[in-house]
Every structure is written in structure tokens, then in C-alpha cells.
Amino acid sequence: xxxxxxxxxxxxxxxxxxxxxxxxxxxxxxxxxxxxxxxxxxxxxxxxxxxxxxxxxxxxxxxxxxxxxxxxxxxxxxxxxxxxxxxxxxxxxxxxxxxxxxxxxxxxxxxxxxxxxxxxxxxxxxxxxxxxxxxxxxxxxxxxxxxxxxxxxxxxxxxxxxxxxxxxxxxxxxxxxxxxxxxxxxxxxxxxxxxxxxxxxxxxxxxxxxxxxxxxxxxxxxxxxxxxxxxxxxxxxxxxxxxxxxx
Ligand code: NDP
Numbered sequence: 001x002x003x004x005x006x007x008x009x010x011x012x013x014x015x016x017x018x019x020x021x022x023x024x025x026x027x028x029x030x031x032x033x034x035x036x037x038x039x040x041x042x043x044x045x046x047x048x049x050x051x052x053x054x055x056x057x058x059x060x061x062x063x064x065x066x067x068x069x070x071x072x073x074x075x076x077x078x079x080x081x082x083x084x085x086x087x088x089x090x091x092x093x094x095x096x097x098x099x100x101x102x103x104x105x106x107x108x109x110x111x112x113x114x115x116x117x118x119x120x121x122x123x124x125x126x127x128x129x130x131x132x133x134x135x136x137x138x139x140x141x142x143x144x145x146x147x148x149x150x151x152x153x154x155x156x157x158x159x160x161x162x163x164x165x166x167x168x169x170x171x172x173x174x175x176x177x178x179x180x181x182x183x184x185x186x187x188x189x190x191x192x193x194x195x196x197x198x199x200x201x202x203x204x205x206x207x208x209x210x211x212x213x214x215x216x217x218x219x220x221x222x223x224x225x226x227x228x229x230x231x232x233x234x235x236x237x238x239x240x241x242x243x244x245x246x247x
Contacts, residue, residue: 010087017192020038025220075129087137094107098202131179153197186219189213
């Protein structure tokens with residue numbers, strides 16, 4: 001159990017794999033009630049069962065973050081099952097690496113829809129509730145690619161990660177008096193994210209780049225650090241990389 005994590009209700013989007021799943025397990029072990037959203041219900045079910053079997057508390061709801069109504073339903077699930085929401089972790093994401101001249105326009109649109117609009121829909125679903133409650137914590141998963149353009153091939157992905165970093169900082173300006181906002185910028189982490197690139201040369205280069213990747217629980221610990229601070233302390237940004245990573 002951890003002092004300012006135990007008893008909190010934490011919503012996590014993209015919780016079916018990678019950072020989201022690792023963060024769910026870690027926070028649940030520290031006493032949070034976790035509310036898990038993603039599209040793959042079989043994985044969410046299995047994760048919730050694991051967390052419950054280990055003595056934790058979890059609820060799930062099928063969530064496609066490109067559908068604003070799904071985010072509303074995820075928040076309603078949290079309220080129905082656990083009675084409140086303390087933290088929203090906007091984590092769901094897609095990384096489709098390819099040079100612009102490959103013209104993968106449909107992948108640009110999917111990244112914008114999932115990585116940017118999905119984050120905004122999450123904010124929209126929770127913000128009125130946090131404002132009425134007078135407290136809350138938005139955690140946004142950006143990337144080191146949101147601080148530095150990832151190349152070759154990361155132009156649009158970086159664009160989405162710069163965007164959510166800006167949105168999170170703007171949100172802090174607007175609601176910072178009572179509501180905490182944290183942006184996490186991870187480097188290479190070993191997850192399913194590299195499967196999102198259909199461009200063959202980029203996928204091969206990514207495979208090489210990700211040989212240095214660190215485990216997903218590294219990010220889970222960073223998230224826990226942000227949440228466990230006393231309410232008067234807002235950890236605004238955390239950048240973490242594999243020690244050997246240059247980019
Ligand atoms: P994964 O591919 O393992 O996880 C991505 C998650 O997002 C899955 O749970 C997937 O669930 C979910 N997701 C994708 N599309 C949607 C959608 N339309 N609606 C709801 N959920 C969706 O990768 P990571 O864990 O690495 O990625 C998590 C976040 O971390 C992303 O935002 C990523 O950009 C960011 N990040 C990752 C880094 C890394 O090196 N791994 C580095 C920096 C940032 P499902 O398919 O079941 O819907």
C-alpha cells in the first residue's frame with residue numbers, strides 16, 4: 001500500500017497491453033482501484049482477473065478512444081463500480097513510423113484520432129467531474145518523441161506527441177489551481193507499440209532501435225511517483241529513457 005495511491009480510483013486507457021497493463025498492475029498492488037479501458041476485452045478480462053486474484057480491485061469497459069461516447073462510458077463505469085474518479089491516465093496510443101513520402105495518410109489519421117483526439121475525449125469526459133469535485137489528476141503519456149522529432153519516419157507520431165504535451169501543459173494553465181496534470185515522456189519501452197508500423201524499412205529500423213528498450217514497469221513506477229506526491233505537489237513532467245538510449 002502507498003499513502004496517496006491507496007483508495008484512489010484510477011482510469012487507464014489502453015490498459016490491455018504494454019505500459020497501460022503494467023501501470024494497472026503496479027497501481028492496484030499499491031492499493032488503487034483501477035478502471036481499465038481498451039478494445040481487446042479478452043486481455044482486459046484476463047488482467048482484471050489477475051489483479052483481483054492478487055487482492056486488488058479492477059473494473060473494465062470496452063473503450064475505443066476514437067469514440068467520445070466510449071470515454072464517457074468508461075468514466076460512468078468508474079463511478080458506478082467505485083463511486084468516484086481521482087486520476088485519468090490518457091495512455092492509449094498508436095505509433096506508425098514511415099517517411100511522409102510513403103503517403104500513409106490513413107495511418108496519419110489513425111494516429112491523430114487515437115493519440116490526440118483520444119486524449120481530448122478523455123479530458124472532456126472527466127474535466128467537468130474533476131472541476132465539480134475540486135480535485136483530480138490528469139496523466140498524459142507523451143514520449144521523448146514529444147520533445148524531439150523522431151526520425152527517420154517519426155514526423156507524424158512526434159507531431160501527435162508534441163500535441164498532447166502542449167495540451168497537457170495548457171490544461172495545467174487552465175485548471176492547475178486544484179487539479180494536477182502530469183506528462184510522462186518515455187524513451188524506448190518494451191511493449192507491443194512497435195507492431196504499429198506497416199512500413200517495412202521503418203519496422204526493421206525500429207526493431208534495431210528497440211533492442212535497448214526497458215521493461216514497461218519502469219513507466220509504471222514513474223506514474224506511481226507522480227500520483228503518490230502530497231496533493232499540494234504536482235509533478236508536471238517526467239522524462240525517462242533506457243540509460244543507453246541517445247535519442
Ligand atoms: P502497446 O501497443 O503495448 O499499447 C497500446 C495500447 O493502446 C493498447 O492497450 C491498445 O489496446 C490501446 N489502443 C490502441 N488503439 C486504441 C483505441 N482506438 N482505443 C483504445 N485503446 C487503444 O504500446 P505501449 O504500451 O508502448 O503504448 C502506450 C502509450 O505509451 C502510447 O501512447 C505510446 O505512444 C506511449 N509510449 C510508448 C513508448 C514505448 O517505447 N513503448 C515510448 C513513449 C511513449 P487495444 O488494442 O486493446 O485497444
